[in-house]
Amino acid sequence: MTVPDIQRVTVLGAGNMGHGITEVAAMAGYDVTMRDIEADLVADGYEDIRWSLEKLAEKGRLDESAEAVLDRIETTTDLEEAVADTDLVVEAAPERMDLKKDIFGDLDEFAPDDAILASNTSSLSITEMATATSRPERVVGMHFFNPPVKMDLVEVIYGEETADDTAETAYEFVESLGKTPIYVRKDVNGFVVNTVLGPFTDESAWMVSNGEATIREADAAMVHRRGYPMGPFELADLTGIDVGYHVRKEAGRPIPPITEEKVENDELGRKSGRGFYEYEDGEGVNYEPGDGEEFDTLRVEARMINEAARLVGDDVATPEEIDTGVKLGLGFPEGICRRADKIGLDAVLDKLRTLREETGEDRFDPDDYLVELVEQGRTGEEAGAGFHEYGGSGGDGPGDYRLLNYDLSEDGLLAVELDRPERMNALSGDLLGEIDDLLSSVDTDEVRCVTFEGAGDRAFSAGADIGGFADMDPTDAMDVTPAFETVNDFERPVIAKVDGYCLGAGLELALACDLRIATEDSQFGSPEIGLGLIPGGGGTQRLLRLLGETRAKELVFRGNRIDADRAEEWGLVNRAVPESEFEDTVSAFVEDVLEGPPVGLKVAKKVMNEGADASLDAALAMESQGFGLLMSTDDVREGTAAFRDDRDPEFTGE
Ligand code: NAD
Numbered sequence: 001m002t003v004p005d006i007q008r009v010t011v012l013g014a015g016n017m018g019h020g021i022t023e024v025a026a027m028a029g030y031d032v033t034m035r036d037i038e039a040d041l042v043a044d045g046y047e048d049i050r051w052s053l054e055k056l057a058e059k060g061r062l063d064e065s066a067e068a069v070l071d072r073i074e075t076t077t078d079l080e081e082a083v084a085d086t087d088l089v090v091e092a093a094p095e096r097m098d099l100k101k102d103i104f105g106d107l108d109e110f111a112p113d114d115a116i117l118a119s120n121t122s123s124l125s126i127t128e129m130a131t132a133t134s135r136p137e138r139v140v141g142m143h144f145f146n147p148p149v150k151m152d153l154v155e156v157i158y159g160e161e162t163a164d165d166t167a168e169t170a171y172e173f174v175e176s177l178g179k180t181p182i183y184v185r186k187d188v189n190g191f192v193v194n195t196v197l198g199p200f201t202d203e204s205a206w207m208v209s210n211g212e213a214t215i216r217e218a219d220a221a222m223v224h225r226r227g228y229p230m231g232p233f234e235l236a237d238l239t240g241i242d243v244g245y246h247v248r249k250e251a252g253r254p255i256p257p258i259t260e261e262k263v264e265n266d267e268l269g270r271k272s273g274r275g276f277y278e279y280e281d282g283e284g285v286n287y288e289p290g291d292g293e294e295f296d297t298l299r300v301e302a303r304m305i306n307e308a309a310r311l312v313g314d315d316v317a318t319p320e321e322i323d324t325g326v327k328l329g330l331g332f333p334e335g336i337c338r339r340a341d342k343i344g345l346d347a348v349l350d351k352l353r354t355l356r357e358e359t360g361e362d363r364f365d366p367d368d369y370l371v372e373l374v375e376q377g378r379t380g381e382e383a384g385a386g387f388h389e390y391g392g393s394g395g396d397g398p399g400d401y402r403l404l405n406y407d408l409s410e411d412g413l414l415a416v417e418l419d420r421p422e423r424m425n426a427l428s429g430d431l432l433g434e435i436d437d438l439l440s441s442v443d444t445d446e447v448r449c450v451t452f453e454g455a456g457d458r459a460f461s462a463g464a465d466i467g468g469f470a471d472m473d474p475t476d477a478m479d480v481t482p483a484f485e486t487v488n489d490f491e492r493p494v495i496a497k498v499d500g501y502c503l504g505a506g507l508e509l510a511l512a513c514d515l516r517i518a519t520e521d522s523q524f525g526s527p528e529i530g531l532g533l534i535p536g537g538g539g540t541q542r543l544l545r546l547l548g549e550t551r552a553k554e555l556v557f558r559g560n561r562i563d564a565d566r567a568e569e570w571g572l573v574n575r576a577v578p579e580s581e582f583e584d585t586v587s588a589f590v591e592d593v594l595e596g597p598p599v600g601l602k603v604a605k606k607v608m609n610e611g612a613d614a615s616l617d618a619a620l621a622m623e624s625q626g627f628g629l630l631m632s633t634d635d636v637r638e639g640t641a642a643f644r645d646d647r648d649p650e651f652t653g654e
Pocket of ligand 1: 012013014015018036038041092093096103121123143144145146
């Protein structure tokens with residue numbers, strides 16, 4: 001759905017970002033004009049869009065043809081024509097303030113008075129750009145991440161003079177693209193995401209420069225022990241060592257010698273064949289899981305957390321926004337504020353103070369807000385509050401959850417959504433904990449049926465969040481979460497709605513459900529063996545019981561995927577249906593369960609689950625016991641009376 005105030009969008013620049021932003025806006029239904037300074041640049045950008053749209057269409061991820069989207073895109077080299085009747089301009093020209101100011105000056109002259117003028121800059125001041133116009137209240141930052149088609153996050157940045165309605169319309173526009181916006185309420189250098197990211201590479205580079213660690217140690221530790229998607233040096237090589245260097249230089253911050261040296265020698269990362277690792281003449285990134293045992297990860301994380309505290313204390317962003325930002329923009333395994341609350345803010349503060357004393361470096365000065373939180377006793381999860389509030393859970397009803405959403409309808413449907421689309425709903429310890437907490441604390445009298453589904457359009461759940469495995473004590477790993485058993489034993493029928501990948505721990509969650517309905521495009525598998533592991537959430541045993549030994553062993557031993565048709569043939573799912581019939585099929589199952597007798601269904605689930613593991617004699621005894629128990633219920637009286645009167649029964653669960 002498009003935003004009513006915005007019909008025509010103009011994108012300036014057909015480069016990396018410009019063509020991507022044009023593509024997502026056209027996909028959302030906007031008419032877009034893309035402008036660059038030369039005809040062949042515009043033509044290249046247009047061809048990049050065509051290529052990308054065709055790929056999306058091939059994967060079934062477009063609702064219309066690539067041509068239909070392309071029809072909404074016009075290209076030009078003429079600025080005046082490009083903005084003559086536009087409602088929103090997104091500037092994505094090279095990152096130079098003089099150039100950006102020229103462009104904003106021209107926009108002020110040629111764009112309609114009420115048009116919103118946005119910049120995709122990643123590091124320059126929105127406030128300063130706005131001074132080139134006579135309408136700074138209509139200027140706003142709209143920072144997409146690379147590549148815009150894939151990355152979900154957009155920072156919406158207030159310049160000093162930006163009007164609320166400008167920022168709000170920009171925010172709604174981003175939502176209408178199917179992306180997640182976060183507000184950056186003040187025009188701080190680095191905005192939110194890059195501010196938090198800064199110390200990740202910076203502190204690691206200081207440690208290497210000082211001879212306190214090696215590049216491989218830092219990367220291995222941050223990836224294998226702390227679960228970050230890439231190590232700090234691996235990341236710097238990918239984005240270009242010069243990029244971060246220039247941003248820091250402009251901001252007047254000291255640069256670690258090792259970074260200075262790389263830039264001087266023109267060893268800028270992958271693009272120059274050599275950076276912190278050797279790409280052209282070497283094996284590239286080459287750290288191993290065990291390399292980072294000695295590395296002081298808290299030193300790096302404490303500085304990132306300190307930056308997050310500064311952002312909150314200065315009212316730039318809330319902890320929720322920061323956490324959303326780093327998860328969607330950087331692929332962090334969890335929000336940095338959430339992580340801080342787990343580590344304990346007192347431990348973070350101690351670390352910063354000790355480092356400040358030992359080194360005399362002011363980059364370790366603890367931020368006032370962090371000090372304030374600790375002084376107030378808000379030291380994190382254990383204390384019940386830190387950046388975030390905790391509690392609310394623990395036996396007295398469901399709490400506030402971060403990684404899942406749920407809704408309990410009046411007729412008793414508890415619809416649960418795994419909400420980590422940026423990680424394809426991977427099951428982390430926290431998410432499993434929330435599932436366990438929800439089903440353990442919800443009032444079962446209010447619930448008649450549960451459904452589980454994954455947020456986003458790619459996965460039910462693509463597996464376990466394996467970051468941090470190497471850091472785990474083997475005895476902790478064997479202490480398997482109770483969440484799968486809680487789902488399996490929940491007193492009401494549980495249905496898995498599978499649309500997309502259902503792999504590893506995701507498959508184990510689906511197996512713990514009673515019924516499974518899938519879209520035709522879904523894929524199933526237990527890839528654990530490829531990591532040298534086996535399914536650890538009941539997968540080996542539930543697959544065996546459900547599919548028989550032949551098929552279960554094929555899935556577990558080979559570790560490959562099967563499609564939904566085969567899953568249906570094997571009895572892994574109840575139905576595999578086209579996307580268009582998915583919701584109706586699920587509703588039909590849900591309605592039957594909601595209208596069914598709650599006690600009857602509870603007893604049926606129990607005797608079937610437990611009977612499957614008992615001898616036939618014992619199982620038959622369980623069944624007759626259950627049968628006898630049900631005979632005395634109101635529901636059975638109601639069921640038989642309704643049958644006699646030829647009407648629909650109304651079960652009460654008594
Ligand atoms: P790019 O060099 O790939 O593309 C910039 C394009 O703008 C070029 O094609 C250039 O010819 C064109 N251009 C120059 N002057 C112009 C003008 N006056 N009007 C219209 N077009 C003009 O650069 P990019 O990577 O797409 O970056 C563009 C902006 O997006 C920068 O501000 C950058 O900081 C920001 N950004 C980049 C990334 C990234 O990862 N590349 C991520 C987020 C934001």
